[in-house]
Amino acid sequence: MANPTGIGASVRRREDARFLTGRGTYTDDINRPGQTHAVFVRSPYAHARITGIDAAEAMQAPGVIAVLTGADMEADKVGSLPCGWQIHSKDGSPMKEPPHFPIARDRARYVGDAVAVVIAETREQAKDAAELVMVDYEELPAAVTSLKALEGGAPLVHDDVGGNLCFDWHLGDAAAVDAAFAQAAHVAKLDLVNQRLVPNAMEPRAALGEYDRATGEHTLTTTSQNPHVIRLLMGAFVLGIPEHKLRVVAPDVGGGFGSKIFHYGEEAVVTWAAKKVGRPVKWTAERSESFLTDAHGRDHVSHAELAMDRDGNFLALRVATIANMGAYLSTFAPSIPTYLYATLLAGQYKTPAIYAEVKAVFTNTVPVDAYRGAGRPEACYLIERLVEVAAAETGIDKAELRRRNFVPASAMPYQTPVALQYDTGDFAKNLDIALPLVDYDGFAARKAESARRGKLRGIGFATYIEACGIAPSNVAGALGARAGLYESAEVRFHPTGSVTVFTGSHSHGQGHETTFAQLVSERFGVPIENVEIVHGDTSKIPFGMGTYGSRSLAVGGSAIVKAMDKVERKAKKIAAHMLEAAEADIEVKDGRFVVAGTDKALTIGDIALQAYVPHNFPLDELEPGLDEQAFYDPKNFTYPNGCHVCEVEIDPDTGVVQVVNFAAVDDFGRVINPLIVEGQVHGGLVQGIGQALYENCVYDEDSGQLITGSYMDYCMPRADDVPSFTVRYHEDQPCTHNPLGVKGCGEAGTIGASAAVMNAVVHALSEYGVTHLDMPATPERVWQAIRRHTPAQAAE
Amino acid sequence: MPCTVSMTVNGKAVSREVEERTLLVTFLRDQLGLTGTHVGCDTSQCGACVVHIDGRSVKSCTMLAAQADGAAVTTIEGLAAADGTLHPMQAAFREHHGLQCGFCTPGMVMSAVDLVTANPSLSEHDVREGLEGNICRCTGYHNIVKAVMAGAEAMQGGTMKAAAE
Ligand code: FES
Ligand code: FES
Numbered sequence: 009m010a011n012p013t014g015i016g017a018s019v020r021r022r023e024d025a026r027f028l029t030g031r032g033t034y035t036d037d038i039n040r041p042g043q044t045h046a047v048f049v050r051s052p053y054a055h056a057r058i059t060g061i062d063a064a065e066a067m068q069a070p071g072v073i074a075v076l077t078g079a080d081m082e083a084d085k086v087g088s089l090p091c092g093w094q095i096h097s098k099d100g101s102p103m104k105e106p107p108h109f110p111i112a113r114d115r116a117r118y119v120g121d122a123v124a125v126v127i128a129e130t131r132e133q134a135k136d137a138a139e140l141v142m143v144d145y146e147e148l149p150a151a152v153t154s155l156k157a158l159e160g161g162a163p164l165v166h167d168d169v170g171g172n173l174c175f176d177w178h179l180g181d182a183a184a185v186d187a188a189f190a191q192a193a194h195v196a197k198l199d200l201v202n203q204r205l206v207p208n209a210m211e212p213r214a215a216l217g218e219y220d221r222a223t224g225e226h227t228l229t230t231t232s233q234n235p236h237v238i239r240l241l242m243g244a245f246v247l248g249i250p251e252h253k254l255r256v257v258a259p260d261v262g263g264g265f266g267s268k269i270f271h272y273g274e275e276a277v278v279t280w281a282a283k284k285v286g287r288p289v290k291w292t293a294e295r296s297e298s299f300l301t302d303a304h305g306r307d308h309v310s311h312a313e314l315a316m317d318r319d320g321n322f323l324a325l326r327v328a329t330i331a332n333m334g335a336y337l338s339t340f341a342p343s344i345p346t347y348l349y350a351t352l353l354a355g356q357y358k359t360p361a362i363y364a365e366v367k368a369v370f371t372n373t374v375p376v377d378a379y380r381g382a383g384r385p386e387a388c389y390l391i392e393r394l395v396e397v398a399a400a401e402t403g404i405d406k407a408e409l410r411r412r413n414f415v416p417a418s419a420m421p422y423q424t425p426v427a428l429q430y431d432t433g434d435f436a437k438n439l440d441i442a443l444p445l446v447d448y449d450g451f452a453a454r455k456a457e458s459a460r461r462g463k464l465r466g467i468g469f470a471t472y473i474e475a476c477g478i479a480p481s482n483v484a485g486a487l488g489a490r491a492g493l494y495e496s497a498e499v500r501f502h503p504t505g506s507v508t509v510f511t512g513s514h515s516h517g518q519g520h521e522t523t524f525a526q527l528v529s530e531r532f533g534v535p536i537e538n539v540e541i542v543h544g545d546t547s548k549i550p551f552g553m554g555t556y557g558s559r560s561l562a563v564g565g566s567a568i569v570k571a572m573d574k575v576e577r578k579a580k581k582i583a584a585h586m587l588e589a590a591e592a593d594i595e596v597k598d599g600r601f602v603v604a605g606t607d608k609a610l611t612i613g614d615i616a617l618q619a620y621v622p623h624n625f626p627l628d629e630l631e632p633g634l635d636e637q638a639f640y641d642p643k644n645f646t647y648p649n650g651c652h653v654c655e656v657e658i659d660p661d662t663g664v665v666q667v668v669n670f671a672a673v674d675d676f677g678r679v680i681n682p683l684i685v686e687g688q689v690h691g692g693l694v695q696g697i698g699q700a701l702y703e704n705c706v707y708d709e710d711s712g713q714l715i716t717g718s719y720m721d722y723c724m725p726r727a728d729d730v731p732s733f734t735v736r737y738h739e740d741q742p743c744t745h746n747p748l749g750v751k752g753c754g755e756a757g758t759i760g761a762s763a764a765v766m767n768a769v770v771h772a773l774s775e776y777g778v779t780h781l782d783m784p785a786t787p788e789r790v791w792q793a794i795r796r797h798t799p800a801q802a803a804e
Numbered sequence: 805m806p807c808t809v810s811m812t813v814n815g816k817a818v819s820r821e822v823e824e825r826t827l828l829v830t831f832l833r834d835q836l837g838l839t840g841t842h843v844g845c846d847t848s849q850c851g852a853c854v855v856h857i858d859g860r861s862v863k864s865c866t867m868l869a870a871q872a873d874g875a876a877v878t879t880i881e882g883l884a885a886a887d888g889t890l891h892p893m894q895a896a897f898r899e900h901h902g903l904q905c906g907f908c909t910p911g912m913v914m915s916a917v918d919l920v921t922a923n924p925s926l927s928e929h930d931v932r933e934g935l936e937g938n939i940c941r942c943t944g945y946h947n948i949v950k951a952v953m954a955g956a957e958a959m960q961g962g963t964m965k966a967a968a969e
Contacts, residue, residue, distance in 0.1 A: 020898055027906025028894045028913065030840015030880035037839035132823070210844045210852060210907040210941050262842070262907025263941050295845035517905030517942045687901045690944030719849035719939070727935040727945040732928075757944070 011599075014530030018683035021522045022536070023515070032260040035214040035231050036292045043216075044073055046278055046291040047134035049124040049141045050300065051116030054150035054372040054712020055163065058114055058143060061124055066140040071133030074285050075141060076277075077124045078113035086110065086280060089271055089336075090245040092237075093343040094488040095175045095368070103175035103368070106166040108336035108375075110246065110273030110280075116145070117165055117335035118372050119714055120300030125277055127285055131292075150372040150712035154332040155309060157371045165335055165370040172370045174333050175342065179350045180363035180426055185315075188324030188361050192315035196398035201782045202386045204307035204332065204705040206722055207379045209516075211262020212293040213302060217278030219286070225253050228279045232258040233268045233514050234554020237491070239546050241271040241339070247280055254279075258544040261516035265695070266378035267302045268516065269556045270339040274301075299717045304705055305379020307332035308345065308386050312394050314359075320404045322413045324361040327353055327390065331368045334375035341377045342368065347427075347487045348383030348475070348557075354424035355391040356435040356471045356649060357413040362425045372712045378556065380695050381474070381755040385762060388472040392763035396468065396770065397779060406767075407443065410471055411436055417741075428475055430647045432741040435471060438651035438673045442469075445671040445734050446653045454655075464658040464775065465668075468767025470760045472652070475645035476752035477562030477743075479553075483644075494641035495559070496550040497567035499528065499575050501634035503620035505613030506538040509571075512552010513564030514544050518754065519684045520560060524568060526680055527748075531572050532612040533599020550637055558752025561680065562646045562743065569747045570638035579615045581630055586610060586618055646743045646751040650674035652693075652760035656768040663791030665701055665769055671734040672760065677743040677751035685753045689735050692757020698725040699758075700765035704784050723784075773797075809873045813838070814882025822869045828862075829853045831869035832879060840880040840910045844939070851938030854911040855879045861918035863937070880910035883917070892958035893917050893951075902951030904942035912938050912948060920956040928953060 013019050026032050063075035088107035095103045111122045124141050128134035151157035151165055157172040165172055189195065209231075216229040226249055232238050235256040243254045261268060278289045293301065309330045315323040331345035350364035381388075395413075399406035415422045417434035424430065443449075451467050458465040478484070479493035496512040507528055513520060525539040542548050552564070576596060583601040584591040593604045602609040619634040655669040672689055679685050702723035706715040716722040742749030762783060769785045770778060776797040781789060810819040813836060820835050832838045832855070841864055844852035853865040856878040883891045890898070893916050903909040912935070919926065919934040926934065931952045932945070940948060 021901065023906070024898045024903060027903055027909050028880075028890065028897055029884055030838065030910050032840075032906050034839075034842070034907065036843075037833075039834075132825070208941055209905070210850065210939065211842070211905065212844070261905065263905040265941070295847065295850070519904070683901050687904060687943060687947055690946040691904060691942045692944070694944035695941075718847045719845050720847050724849075724939050724941070726939060727949065728929075728932040730945055732946050732949065733944070 011530055013526055013536035015526060015680050017526065017681065019522050019526055019536065019681055021519050021684070022525065023519065023521045034211055034260045034262055035216060035229050038216060038229055038259070040218060040288040043288040043290055044127050044129060044285060045131040045134045046281065046289050047126050047131065047138045048122045049126065049138050049143065051112070051119060051121045051123050053116060053145055053147050054119050054152065055148040056116045056145040057148060058112065058116060058123060059146050060144040062142040063124065065142065066126060066137040069133065069137040069140055071129035072126060072137045073129065074127045075124055076281060078109055078111040081109065081111055081280065082113060084280065086276065087246045089273060090241055091337040091342065092339045092490050094490060095177055095342040095346050097176045098178050103342055104169045105337060106169060110276040118374055119712060120374065121335065122273055125281065127281055127289055152371055152373060152707050152709050152712045154307065154330045154369040154371055157369045158330065158367065165372055169370055174337070174368040174370055176367050177346050178365045181361055182363045184361040185324045185326050185363040189315045189326065192323055193318040194316045194402060196314045196394055196401055198312050198394050198397050198780060200310055200390060200393060200780065202306045202308040202389055203783055204376065205305045205379055205699055205703050206299055206705050207265045207267035207302060207305055208724060209263030209265055209267055212295055212298045213268065213272065213274065214292040215275045215278045216288060216290040217282035218288045219283040225255060226279050226283065227255045227257065228275055229257045229259060230275050231261050231268050232256070233264045233516060233556055235514065235544055235546050236512060236551050237554055238271050238275060242276050242279065246276045255547045258514055264516045265380040266305065266382055266556060269554065270303050270377055296718050299722065300714060301374065303338045303377035304334065304374050305376065306386060307376050310390055312390050314394050314398055316398060316402065320402050320409050320412055322357050322359040325353060325359050327364040329364065329366045331366055332371055332373065332376055333368050334371060334373045336375050338375035338377035341375060343488065344378050344383045349387050351427045352384050352387035352473065352475060353391060354426055355388065356415060356473050358415045360425065364426070373707055380692065380758045382557065384474040384755065385696065385759045388470060388759045389763045392470045393766060396767045400774065400779065406469055407439060407448065410469065411439060429644065430473065431644060431744045433473065433647055433649045433675060434741055435649060437738065438471065438649065438675060441736055441738065442651045442653050442671055442673040445673065445736065446655060446669055458657055464660055464772040465655065466768040466770070466772025467653065467655045468764050468771055470652045470763035470767065472759045473647055473649040474755060474759055476558035476648055477642060477646040478557040478559050479563055479642045480644065481641050491553070492641070493553055494639050495563040495567040496552040496637070496639045497564065497571045498550055498635065498637040499568065499571040501575065501612065501616040501619070503617055505534065505616045507534055508540045508542055509568060510542045510549045511564050511568065512549055512554065513560040514555040516555065518555065518560060518688065519681070523561065523681050523684060524565065527565060527568055528572065531599065534612060558648065558754040561748065561750045562746050562752050563640060563642060565748055565750065566642065566746045567638050567640035570640050571636050574636035574638060575634060578634060578636065579612060582615045582619055583610050585625065585630060643745045646677065646746065648674065648676050648751040648753060648756050650756055650760055652764040654764035654768040656765065656772055658769070658772045658790060660794050663787035663794065665785050665790060667697060667731050667765065670731055672757060674737045674753065674756050675741050675751070676737055676753040677741065678739055678749035679737060680750065685737065686735050688753045689757045690733055692755060693733055693761045694725050694730050696758040696761020697730055697765055699783055700762040701784050702729065807870055809869050811872050811874060812876045814878060824870060826869045827865055828867045828869045828872050829864040832864060838879050838881050842907055842910060844908065849939065851915060852908050852911040854914040854938065856914060856918060861915050880914060883913065891917065893955035896951045896955030896958055900947050900951035900954055902943060902948040908938060908940040912940060916952045916955060919952065920959050924956065924960055926956060
């Protein structure tokens with residue numbers, strides 16, 4: 009490798025030094041002089057009218073400074089939390105968008121909906137006093153599951169949203185699909201549930217509001233993946249604070265996985281309350297509060313049908329999905345089950361006709377929004393389960409059936425029937441690499457060996473494609489996004505040649521401080537320790553959209569490249585002046601600025617110094633300084649894709665599923681830091697395996713109480729639940745439309761894993777006649793499935 | 805009812821007045837400003853708060869500050885050598901990319917050190933079982949397990965294996 013800290017090097021992470029020694033600074037680690045603590049009073053009912061709040065006793069409790077309610081916010085003209093995406097129903101009508109106030113005003117709509125906030129000197133005092141706030145509730149019947157909420161006569165979550173239907177949307181060509189089904193030799197059908205999950209970043213959400221009376225400036229420090237978006241939404245829509253008086257800082261953030269993209273009511277409350285009580289106000293969620301209030305993920309119920317000809321060629325796909333939105337529309341909620349889901353239903357296949365219908369439903373549960381992968385895992389799971397069913401029913405080998413239907417690499421760029429245009433990808437190659445990795449041919453022997461030990465064995469595939477690098481703005485706008493989706497960067501060379509890069513992306517575990525610095529090191533030959541990456545503070549960084557949807561490198565990194573292009577152009581001018589050469593003769597070689605055909609050369613450090621000490625600059629032609637900014641709005645999404653293969657062993661006596669082998673082959677385009685990329689894949693895989701085997705967010709269907717409200721009940725995958733992984737990637741299909749050729753790797757593992765695991769589980773159980781099992785495949789579910797399908801054995 | 809607790813934290817004697825109900829983790833974070841010890845849950849399930857009491861790992865959200873009276877407490881801030889040299893386990897986590905967001909990391913490292921101290925010759929299976937009380941949402945454990953194995957070797961005075969497979 010030419011540059012040991014450049015592109016392609018597994019540079020060890022620079023941020024680790026502080027994390028490993030306990031010097032990370034997460035929001036809850038920050039304390040301000042005079043700081044107070046906020047604790048929320050939350051509804052114990054899924055649905056209730058609030059008929060009165062008596063805070064008199066709480067106000068008398070030790071240390072209490074204020075008890076504030078929705079009425080106080082209303083009096084201060086605080087608005088509702090805006091939704092960032094608008095969807096239209098089939099009939100052209102806009103989605104129903106009932107207001108979502110930071111603190112409920114007259115009705116609580118899920119268990120955990122905030123009803124009041126207590127502010128006290130210490131967290132313990134605030135907690136004690138919160139118990140003393142007397143709220144009169146009139147309990148109302150709740151609509152808990154999406155299916156029941158849609159039934160006639162179901163309780164209404166919002167009085168003015170008839171039938172609890174937020175929107176009834178569709179995509180694709182229904183007539184073409186109907187025609188294809190009429191011709192089909194075989195139709196595979198599947199009903200499936202993609203269960204609700206709790207994202208569970210290990211750092212609970214926290215927010216610290218401050219107000220400076222001297223300057224009139226508000227500061228919010230918060231656990232966010234995109235501080236500028238929070239500033240925009242909270243400033244413009246909720247609190248009405250102009251942007252120059254509102255600073256949002258997201259310091260070290262302990263994981264997000266989507267759950268920290270959204271603007272939450274607590275952020276608005278502490279910012280507003282800090283001015284009201286005249287002191288800093290901090291709120292930190294307890295884990296049980298996170299379960300009740302962090303936006304949940306997934307929660308789809310679907311029916312899918314795949315039409316095939318006699319040879320197993322896919323003719324058409326028809327999908328009907330019901331998506332649970334929870335009680336209110338979270339920031340990006342409507343985009344998830346529509347444009348981030350249905351547009352990916354083509355998968356890796358050249359199915360000519362696709363039609364998808366999606367009904368989004370309000371229920372008395374926590375709002376649902378993006379969780380790692382966001383819509384794409386749901387699409388991958390549906391299509392890959394359906395293909396597996398089709399393989400079983402037609403008797404065509406499941407690898408072969410996939411291969412037969414892949415969009416060939418030669419057909420790229422490929423326009424799918426559901427809006428997207430894939431730029432590059434070689435799907436057969438992913439499969440070719442994966443099969444020997446898992447010794448597919450040796451499976452039968454391993455299965456026989458398992459059988460000798462009384463165990464069942466199965467192998468399952470998942471091939472996936474995702475649309476990442478979210479943007480372009482014009483497309484996003486056409487699809488209903490209310491914001492642009494570009495990214496920004498500023499590359500500032502200092503007089504002595506060190507560099508600060510300001511990025512609109514946000515790092516909450518992805519290692520940007522290392523990867524982004526590698527880009528600069530590669531380009532200008534600057535030692536990596538001389539490059540500083542600054543993110544997460546609206547007072548420092550240019551306006552940016554933050555980190556989600558594997559967009560940081562593809563969009564944020566490309567913005568850095570664009571800013572570096574400008575720096576290079578400027579540096580060439582300065583070099584030409586310094587070397588008394590024509591600007592056109594200056595070229596950059598190994599990070600040095602050289603006069604073509606000579607040995608006259610300058611380092612970027614020489615040039616930077618001159619830029620800030622322009623004693624002999626022709627100042628009418630050459631401006632001092634070496635500091636450039638760029639915004640980058642891509643032309644298309646990027647399309648990471650891959651093939652994941654999982655092998656499981658099941659103990660039929662206990663129903664316990666063990667993942668015994670897992671291989672992931674991915675095409676992420678160009679890879680900047682292999683170490684970090686592989687780490688992202690590992691983490692993603694375990695979240696996918698977690699959904700397949702363990703995780704499930706369960707509400708009581710009548711009362712709407714959250715049953716899985718802590719780590720005692722919600723099963724998080726632990727070290728002894730999962731295996732080590734075989735991970736491979738190839739780089740010969742770079743993205744064609746961003747300057748780095750990168751595609752994104754953050755969500756891939758999660759998208760592929762659940763389908764691969766479930767396909768393996770069902771394959772193992774197929775000898776009992778099991779054709780489908782809903783996630784999670786817990787021991788009880790697996791055991792029941794075995795018993796249900798073998799009544800003779802169950803009777804023994 | 806306030807009470808006075810005294811203990812040695814990272815080699816320094818400290819004495820403070822606390823409420824009886826104050827948890828050890830709250831004492832460390834809020835009163836001593838040692839914010840490397842994290843709180844990830846309220847049911848003693850996640851392990852983000854693990855510290856050493858008299859050399860053994862303990863979930864500091866599970867005990868009262870008063871119960872640590874007279875004990876020697878080590879937090880993540882006290883693990884590296886005085887000159888800043890990382891403990892071999894910290895170094896192994898860095899080398900093997902055993903952390904991403906870093907939130908679970910202090911607890912993970914403290915658990916790992918105790919695990920290896922108690923059983924210097926652990927297998928991968930032992931490591932996975934031994935870390936059962938610590939949740940990491942980011943890394944998928946693969947690299948954590950590698951790091952702990954390498955850290956175990958390094959704690960024995962061995963050299964660390966390269967991270968590349
Ligand atoms: S905070 Fe102690 S175990 Fe979670
Ligand atoms: S590194 Fe983020 S939770 Fe472990």
